[in-house]
Amino acid sequence: MSGAGLLLYQIFVYRHVHKYLGSIISSRIAAVLSIPLLATYPFMTHLSGTKLGLAIYCAAVMKxxxxxxxxTGTCILQNSAVPQNQRGAANGISTTAMSLFKAIAPAGAGVLFSWAQKRQHAAFFPGMLLIY
Structure with a gap:
């Protein structure tokens, strides 16, 4: 269901968002709004039944x-920044970098989490405060 909601967003809504706000501002607004959305996930555990399902569905579609x-805004900005004959190379480099960081991020998060677990009684950033 979230895929269908995303498809509808891409077909009917994104075009107008990009037209009125542009690539930079729409990307910034989406990035800023992602933070409170992801911060609401722990509070969804207090819901149950239909309310929980609806909250998770809406959060997944919005995310x-x-x-x-x-x-999309980043890709548009990148393709506008390079000449047409270099777009393939620029897209290849950015896709490679994105894949590299997606591969490294879980390992880095695991290292940071284990380091934080060892620092439970440290004077500066003890335990889980180190992560946040």
Whole structure:
């Protein structure tokens, strides 16, 4: 269902968002709105039943819409920044970099988490405060 919501967003909504706000502002707004959206996930555990399902569904659609807005805006900016004969190389480099960081991020997060677990009684940034 969230995929269908994302498809509808891409077909009917994103075009107008990009037209009125542009690539930079729409990407910035989506990035800023992603932070409070992701911060609400822990509070959804207090819901149950239909309310929980509806909250998760809406959050998934909004998260996907924000991610689509950011990624599409970034691609448009990148393709506008280089000459047409270099777009393939620029897209290849950016896709490679994105894949590299997606591969490194879980390992880096695991290292940071284990380091934070060892620092439970440290004077500066003890335990989980180190992560946040």
């Amino acid at each position: 996907g819409a924000f991610a689509t807005t950011i990624l």
